[in-house]
Amino acid sequence: MITRQEMQKAADFIRNHVKADDFNFSIGGAEELFTRFAQNGITQHIAGDKINVNLNVSFENKTGEASSNNLKEDALKHLIKTAESMAKLNQPDPEFVASEPAHDLPDVDNFSRKTADLKVEKIVDDILKCVKNAEGKNAKLSGISEKRIQNSFLTTKNGFEGFDQSTSFAHSMTMKREGVETKVSRSVKDHSKFNLDELIGQLNSQFGSLKNPVQIETGKIPVILRPAAVLNWLFYLIWTYDRRTADEGHTPFTDQIGKQFFGKDFTFRSRLDDPDLEASKFDNGGIPAENIDWIENGVIKNMSADRYYARQNNLKALRPYNIIVEGGETSEAEMMRIVKRGVIVNNFWYIRPVDRKTGEWTGLTRDGVLYFEDGKIQKSLTNFRWNEILHKATKRILALGPVVQQEYYAKIPTLLIDDFNFIDVTTF
Amino acid sequence: MDFLSLAMNTAKSLGADYADIRIQRSSTEMIFLRNLSLKNTSLNEIYGYGIRVFKNGAWGFAHNNVFTEDAINKTVKKALVIAKESGRVKYGNGLTLAHERGYIDSYKTPFNLDPFDVPLSEKVEMMMGTNKTMLSFAEIKRAVFMLECRKDEKLFASTLGSRLDLQTLYIEPTITATAVTETDSQSRTFSQGGQARGWEWVQSLNLADKAVQISEEAIMKVHAGSLGAEERKTLLLDPNHMALTMHESVGHPTELDRVLGWEADFAGISFATPEKIGNFQYGSKIVNFVANNKLEGGLATAGYDDEGVPNQKWYIIKDGILQEYGNTRATAPIIGLEMSRGCNRATNYFDFPINRIPNLYLEPGKELLTPQELIADTDNGIYIEGRGSFSIDQHRVNFQFGGDMFWEIKNGKKVRPLKKILYKSNNPEFWNSVDAICDDRSFQTFGVTNCGKGQPGQRGRMTHGGSLARFRNIRVGGSQ
Numbered sequence: 001m002i003t004r005q006e007m008q009k010a011a012d013f014i015r016n017h018v019k020a021d022d023f024n025f026s027i028g029g030a031e032e033l034f035t036r037f038a039q040n041g042i043t044q045h046i047a048g049d050k051i052n053v054n055l056n057v058s059f060e061n062k063t064g065e066a067s068s069n070n071l072k073e074d075a076l077k078h079l080i081k082t083a084e085s086m087a088k089l090n091q092p093d094p095e096f097v098a099s100e101p102a103h104d105l106p107d108v109d110n111f112s113r114k115t116a117d118l119k120v121e122k123i124v125d126d127i128l129k130c131v132k133n134a135e136g137k138n139a140k141l142s143g144i145s146e147k148r149i150q151n152s153f154l155t156t157k158n159g160f161e162g163f164d165q166s167t168s169f170a171h172s173m174t175m176k177r178e179g180v181e182t183k184v185s186r187s188v189k190d191h192s193k194f195n196l197d198e199l200i201g202q203l204n205s206q207f208g209s210l211k212n213p214v215q216i217e218t219g220k221i222p223v224i225l226r227p228a229a230v231l232n233w234l235f236y237l238i239w240t241y242d243r244r245t246a247d248e249g250h251t252p253f254t255d256q257i258g259k260q261f262f263g264k265d266f267t268f269r270s271r272l273d274d275p276d277l278e279a280s281k282f283d284n285g286g287i288p289a290e291n292i293d294w295i296e297n298g299v300i301k302n303m304s305a306d307r308y309y310a311r312q313n314n315l316k317a318l319r320p321y322n323i324i325v326e327g328g329e330t331s332e333a334e335m336m337r338i339v340k341r342g343v344i345v346n347n348f349w350y351i352r353p354v355d356r357k358t359g360e361w362t363g364l365t366r367d368g369v370l371y372f373e374d375g376k377i378q379k380s381l382t383n384f385r386w387n388e389i390l391h392k393a394t395k396r397i398l399a400l401g402p403v404v405q406q407e408y409y410a411k412i413p414t415l416l417i418d419d420f421n422f423i424d425v426t427t428f
Numbered sequence: 429m430d431f432l433s434l435a436m437n438t439a440k441s442l443g444a445d446y447a448d449i450r451i452q453r454s455s456t457e458m459i460f461l462r463n464l465s466l467k468n469t470s471l472n473e474i475y476g477y478g479i480r481v482f483k484n485g486a487w488g489f490a491h492n493n494v495f496t497e498d499a500i501n502k503t504v505k506k507a508l509v510i511a512k513e514s515g516r517v518k519y520g521n522g523l524t525l526a527h528e529r530g531y532i533d534s535y536k537t538p539f540n541l542d543p544f545d546v547p548l549s550e551k552v553e554m555m556m557g558t559n560k561t562m563l564s565f566a567e568i569k570r571a572v573f574m575l576e577c578r579k580d581e582k583l584f585a586s587t588l589g590s591r592l593d594l595q596t597l598y599i600e601p602t603i604t605a606t607a608v609t610e611t612d613s614q615s616r617t618f619s620q621g622g623q624a625r626g627w628e629w630v631q632s633l634n635l636a637d638k639a640v641q642i643s644e645e646a647i648m649k650v651h652a653g654s655l656g657a658e659e660r661k662t663l664l665l666d667p668n669h670m671a672l673t674m675h676e677s678v679g680h681p682t683e684l685d686r687v688l689g690w691e692a693d694f695a696g697i698s699f700a701t702p703e704k705i706g707n708f709q710y711g712s713k714i715v716n717f718v719a720n721n722k723l724e725g726g727l728a729t730a731g732y733d734d735e736g737v738p739n740q741k742w743y744i745i746k747d748g749i750l751q752e753y754g755n756t757r758a759t760a761p762i763i764g765l766e767m768s769r770g771c772n773r774a775t776n777y778f779d780f781p782i783n784r785i786p787n788l789y790l791e792p793g794k795e796l797l798t799p800q801e802l803i804a805d806t807d808n809g810i811y812i813e814g815r816g817s818f819s820i821d822q823h824r825v826n827f828q829f830g831g832d833m834f835w836e837i838k839n840g841k842k843v844r845p846l847k848k849i850l851y852k853s854n855n856p857e858f859w860n861s862v863d864a865i866c867d868d869r870s871f872q873t874f875g876v877t878n879c880g881k882g883q884p885g886q887r888g889r890m891t892h893g894g895s896l897a898r899f900r901n902i903r904v905g906g907s908q
């Protein structure tokens with residue numbers, strides 16, 4: 001895969017040949033291996049290196065951007081020509097911002113040698129082990145193992161230069177037999193911290209708890225959301241958690257900055273110093289990552305903002321680079337005793353906005369739903385549809401479990417939430 | 429020797445049972461304009477090749493962007509090595525490939541004006557004008573114009589002897605106006621999705637007029653009322669809206685790979701299982717769904733799919749009964765079919781082709797019926813235009829849809845605009861509730877360019893279509 005030296009050489013070429021007033025030049029390289037399996041057999045297997053070369057130039061405040069997957073000099077010349085001619089033909093951008101100057105970058109290590117050295121034979125061995133486990137249960141297994149090594153490089157006319165190298169390994173699997181299907185997934189930056197046996201154990205435990213799902217009536221009921229479900233929801237919160245759209249009146253967060261808008265038990269951060277989590281050192285505009293408190297005890301502390309809006313409003317340009325939700329100490333067994341009855345949800349599916357202004361979302365449950373009463377799991381349930389104003393749901397958090405590493409970029413607890421609004425059921 | 433022949437010869441000499449190579453250059457121009465600020469004006473070009481090797485019933489796929497004999501040979505070898513690794517965890521007794529022959533052919537999307545030849549300044553000027561029109565309405569606080577033009581040039585060769593030269597093109601203009609009041613924000617969009625047509629199509633859309641219309645409707649919508657609790661009502665769904673419902677509730681469940689469980693870990697599976705073929709009442713007797721990868725302007729129309737199978741036309745649902753799936757060479761034999769319907773498509777050169785929805789549309793009604801006549805024939809109902817909130821379960825049974833614009837119909841007339849409307853239904857109730865479909869005079873098509881599927885995820889495209897149709901007794905109400 002492409003080295004830092006090759007990236008530097010291309011950057012020097014760009015610097016020497018760009019005639020525009022300003023530029024932002026980035027290179028992303030990746031070496032990837034995707035081993036996908038379904039119905040207990042490998043159905044797809046992809047290997048290769050990718051590269052993305054991107055040049056954004058401007059003449060005064062007229063901008064143009066070109067990208068390609070080629071670092072040869074001819075290709076770079078073509079890239080410059082394309083971006084510059086686009087900028088010349090363009091109209092002025094009233095929201096133009098000059099490129100970033102040099103910044104000190106945080107000292108973060110996103111690279112793992114163990115992950116980088118992982119061989120296809122080992123990945124296939126592990127998949128075989130997972131498949132054998134499923135076959136032992138007369139079940140079918142589908143999923144994917146993904147290995148990635150990434151290099152990213154960014155330089156600007158005004159002196160920014162940054163390089164980052166990261167690794168990740170992800171493994172997910174869905175086990176299905178007749179009416180029972182459930183999924184586990186995990187990703188890590190360091191493969192030596194990936195515990196396959198533990199993940200198979202979690203899969204077997206989820207699978208074993210699900211039997212002959214039955215329908216119950218819909219309505220508001222306490223719910224134990226396991227970490228995968230909570231994270232799935234957070235992606236959608238983050239999608240709309242933008243300062244400008246809030247200020248312009250499009251989301252429920254309008255005029256709520258600094259206020260107790262979420263439940264007091266809800267705290268969400270991005271952190272540089274968690275050794276398990278990736279924290280890319282800078283974003284595509286050259287803003288260095290820093291520790292960010294997004295929501296603290298329910299109070300909106302910071303929201304995402306781009307460089308233009310931040311400068312315009314005296315804010316910091318921010319984006320979530322990893323996701324940490326503060327947890328508690330309540331175990332799932334204890335949660336089942338806090339409320340008389342409720343459901344346990346492994347994951348959500350197909351979350352979509354119903355109304356961006358009120359913050360109402362819809363979605364379904366997935367990967368297994370359990371009903372508990374009097375502190376004990378009583379039966380498996382078919383899946384529900386829910387329509388819920390999610391920020392209001394955080395005000396009904398009754399208990400939080402310990403945080404677990406769900407992905408290489410996320411640590412998430414289990415949440416017990418009262419009165420979750422299940423409005424429909426499906427047939428399975 | 430040319431690279432295509434080199435790759436195929438190397439694959440054969442190394443013992444591949446089957447191999448193909450796809451050299452692909454993809455060019456995408458994006459212009460994103462928001463409130464007169466050009467958030468993105470870019471041209472992306474990626475060029476490379478992907479090689480599939482099939483060995484002992486298992487696949488390996490490797491990609492590269494270096495065009496030398498040495499790199500080609502290494503890429504073939506890499507694909508073969510991982511195909512052999514795949515063979516250690518075989519699918520059943522190994523996959524087999526449906527019968528196919530080699531073709532020497534070419535295809536090019538027909539168009540007059542290449543959008544890549546239209547000067548950027550001309551596009552931006554047109555977009556700025558549209559944006560200004562929208563912002564001239566006091567309550568329109570956000571005006572967006574997004575324009576995407578994409579061209580794919582592919583050379584394909586397989587060990588069956590195929591040599592294909594395929595060029596496709598599409599354009600997708602989308603304009604959105606958002607009206608904001610003290611308490612609400614509501615938007616209205618004009619889009620026909622992507623269409624495989626030239627720039628002359630964009631010129632024919634009268635976007636300046638559309639900008640006025642959607643601005644007025646966004647303002648109407650932000651001040652509109654909603655419905656109360658859910659009730660069973662009649663729905664009239666316009667073709668733009670139905671494009672999305674059919675995509676989700678007919679297109680995806682009839683992809684054979686989903687049916688077989690190949691997408692179980694992510695996109696999901698399907699309720700429309702093989703024993704239902706030929707007997708399952710998917711829709712009412714007037715419901716006919718046609719798969720047509722030869723459709724003019726269709727986004728899946730490309731001459732051949734990405735494993736060299738010719739484009740075809742067939743029924744997915746005929747007289748309401750499930751007939752067939754969309755499938756690929758590796759999936760078709762699993763349910764006993766001899767030939768593939770040619771639905772294996774990849775997005776970029778580095779993507780492995782996967783089972784995709786074909787161009788798929790609801791056939792127009794056979795009896796003469798205009799939208800005006802259908803509205804006049806409806807006592808009490810909701811008319812839904814465009815695409816809004818949508819969510820469907822992973823077996824493709826239970827779904828909830830919103831829309832982009834809603835009108836209440838009373839005694840055969842549109843009486844008032846509405847907002848925040850949702851309906852809930854499921855398969856097979858939904859398509860069985862259809863009791864009227866307008867005729868082909870109002871047939872329209874809509875391209876989908878962002879169909880997310882696969883692991884790693886790919887962005888697929890296809891075209892849907894229909895005429896205004898009436899659905900009876902559907903659960904509909906206002907959101908919270």
Ligand SMILES: [Zn+2]
Binds near residue numbers: 878
């Ligand atoms: Zn789709």
